[in-house]
Amino acid sequence: MKIIKLLIQSSKLLFVLAVFSSALTGICSSFLIKMIVESINTENFNAASFQVEFGLFWVGYGVLAVVSSFAVSKLSQGIIHQLRISLSTKILQADFSEIERNQDRIFPILTEDIKTIYHGIDRLPSVTTGLATVLGVLGYIVYQHPTLSLAVLGLFLAVFILTKLSLPLTRKYQEKSRVLWNDIFKIFEGLTYGIKELSLNKKFKKFYLKEVIEKTSEEQNKYMVKESVVVAIASKSGDMVLLLGMAALVVYIFATGFVEPSVFGEFLTLVLFIIAPLSTVSGWFSNLKRIEVALEQISETGIDLEDTAHVVKPIELDEENVADDVIIDLVGVKHEYYNPDEDEHFELGPIDLSIKKGELIFLLGGNGSGKTTLAKMMLGLYPPKEGVVKYKGQSIDDSNREDYRSKFAATFVDSYLFDNVTHIDDADVLKRGEELLKTLEMTKKVRIENGKFSTTRLSEGQKKRLGLINAILKDTEVYLFDEWAANQDPHFKKIFYETILQDLKKAGKTIVVISHDEQYFDRGDRVIKLMEGQLVS
Incomplete structure (x- = not known):
C-alpha cells in the first residue's frame, strides 16, 4: 500500500x-x-495482587x-x-x-x-x-x-x-x-x-x-x-x-x-x-x-510521489559570447497539441528562427496562429517535439533547461502577480523599482517595502503595469512580453513602446514583443508574422 x-x-x-x-x-x-x-x-480473589x-x-x-x-x-x-x-x-x-x-x-x-x-x-x-x-x-x-x-x-x-x-x-x-x-x-x-x-x-x-x-x-x-x-x-x-x-x-x-x-x-x-x-x-x-x-x-496529474530515479542533475550554460552574436536559435522546432475531448488538433512549425543579442522583435499573428505556443517554446516551457532550441550555440535539453529559462523574464496575458521581489539579487532593486513606478505612474498606488510591493489589490491595468515592473526588475538577458499593451490606454501604450522598450534596448537587452500595435513596429528591428503555425514573413 x-x-x-x-x-x-x-x-x-x-x-x-x-x-x-x-x-x-x-x-x-x-x-x-x-x-x-x-x-x-475466581473463588480466591486476591485484592492486593489484583x-x-x-x-x-x-x-x-x-x-x-x-x-x-x-x-x-x-x-x-x-x-x-x-x-x-x-x-x-x-x-x-x-x-x-x-x-x-x-x-x-x-x-x-x-x-x-x-x-x-x-x-x-x-x-x-x-x-x-x-x-x-x-x-x-x-x-x-x-x-x-x-x-x-x-x-x-x-x-x-x-x-x-x-x-x-x-x-x-x-x-x-x-x-x-x-x-x-x-x-x-x-x-x-x-x-x-x-x-x-x-x-x-x-x-x-x-x-x-x-x-x-x-x-x-x-x-x-x-x-x-x-x-x-x-x-x-x-x-x-x-x-x-x-x-x-x-x-x-x-x-x-x-x-x-x-x-x-x-x-x-x-x-x-x-x-x-x-x-x-x-x-x-x-x-x-x-x-x-x-x-x-x-x-x-x-x-493522474503526472506527479509520482515515489519516483526519484529520473531526476536529472541540472547544469549551467556557458556564458561565453559567440562569434555571430546569435543568442537564441530555433532549428526546425515543432510542437503539436491535441485535445481528444474537443477533437482539436494544432501543429506549430517546423520553424527556423535566429534572434541576435540586443534585437527588438515584434511577433504578429491572429488568434490561434501559435504566437504564445512559440513564445513558450522559446522560453523553454515547452520542449519541442522535433528540432532543437539553442542558446549561444548550446543545445537545450533536460539537463540545462532550468538554467536556460532563468535567462528570460516574461509577462503573459494570464500572468500571476507575485508581490515579493526579495528573490531578485540586486542591491539597486529599490532605486530601480521606484524609477519604474514613477515612469508607469504607480507611485500613488504602490511602494516597495521590506522586499515586497505594498499592495497588489489594483485594477487589471494597474496589475499589468506592476507585473511589467516585476519582470524588468529581474534584469535578465531576454524579455518576452505577450500582448502586454493590449488592454492599456494609449498613454501607457506610448510609454511602453517608446520609453520602456527603448530603455531595455539601450541596456543591451534582447526583447520579443507579441503585439498587434502596428503603429509602433517601426521602433523595432524586425517584425515576424505567424499564420496557422507557420512563419510567413
Whole structure:
C-alpha cells in the first residue's frame, strides 16, 4: 500500500515507534480485560495482587497510549508537511505542459487530498490499538474456550467478507465524489474572481447559483451520501450478523446443553469487549480506500510521489559570447497539441528562427496562429517535439533547461502577480523599482517595502503595469512580453513602446514583443508574422 510506503519514508523510527506502542497499548488493554473477567469468576480473589497487577497494566496502557498518539501525531504532521513540500517541488520540476493541462486539479490536490490523507493517518493509533486488542482478546478466547471460539471466528469472518464486498462500491462513490470536487473548486474560483461579472448580471447570477453551484454540489453530495449509506449498511450488517449469530448460539446452547450458561456468559462478555475496536478497524478500510483515491488523483496529474530515479542533475550554460552574436536559435522546432475531448488538433512549425543579442522583435499573428505556443517554446516551457532550441550555440535539453529559462523574464496575458521581489539579487532593486513606478505612474498606488510591493489589490491595468515592473526588475538577458499593451490606454501604450522598450534596448537587452500595435513596429528591428503555425514573413 502506497500510504504505508509514504509513512515509512517519512520516518522509519517514528513509524516503528507508533506501530509498536499502539500494539503494546492493545496488549495492555487485552490483559486488563482478561484480569477483570478472571477476577469475577475466581473463588480466591486476591485484592492486593489484583491491584498491583491491574495498576501496572493500567499505567502501561495510559503511558503507551500517549506515546502512540505523540508518535502518530508527529508522523502525520511530518508526512503532511513532506507531502506539501514534495508535491510543490514535483509540481515545479514537472513537465510544464503536463501541469498546465492539469492546472484546475492542482489546488484541490494541495488542499482536499492532503486533508484526506492526514485524517486517515491520524486514525492510525486507534486502529492499531483496536487491532491489537481484538487479536489479544481473541487469543485469550481461543485459549479459554476453543470450541466456542470457532463459532465466533466464523461470525467475524462473515463480517470481514461483508466489509470486503462493500469496498469496491465504496471506492466507486469516493472516486465520483472526488472528481466532482475538482469542478466545485473551479466553480468557487469563478464565484470569487468573477464576482464583478456575476453582480452585474442578475440572470447569469441566478443561473450560476442554481444551475452551476447548486447542481454540482447536489451531485457531489449524492455520491457522498451513497458512500456513507454503503459504509453504514456494511457496518450495521456486520453488527446484525454478530447479534444474530450470538442469538442462534444462545438458542443452541440452551437446547443442547453444549456448555454451561455461566461459561457462555463469560465468553459473551469477552466478545462484547472486542466489538467496538473491531468496528474501528473495519471502518478504517473505507477510509483507506479514500486515501488511495486521493493518491491516485495526485498520480493522474503526472506527479509520482515515489519516483526519484529520473531526476536529472541540472547544469549551467556557458556564458561565453559567440562569434555571430546569435543568442537564441530555433532549428526546425515543432510542437503539436491535441485535445481528444474537443477533437482539436494544432501543429506549430517546423520553424527556423535566429534572434541576435540586443534585437527588438515584434511577433504578429491572429488568434490561434501559435504566437504564445512559440513564445513558450522559446522560453523553454515547452520542449519541442522535433528540432532543437539553442542558446549561444548550446543545445537545450533536460539537463540545462532550468538554467536556460532563468535567462528570460516574461509577462503573459494570464500572468500571476507575485508581490515579493526579495528573490531578485540586486542591491539597486529599490532605486530601480521606484524609477519604474514613477515612469508607469504607480507611485500613488504602490511602494516597495521590506522586499515586497505594498499592495497588489489594483485594477487589471494597474496589475499589468506592476507585473511589467516585476519582470524588468529581474534584469535578465531576454524579455518576452505577450500582448502586454493590449488592454492599456494609449498613454501607457506610448510609454511602453517608446520609453520602456527603448530603455531595455539601450541596456543591451534582447526583447520579443507579441503585439498587434502596428503603429509602433517601426521602433523595432524586425517584425515576424505567424499564420496557422507557420512563419510567413
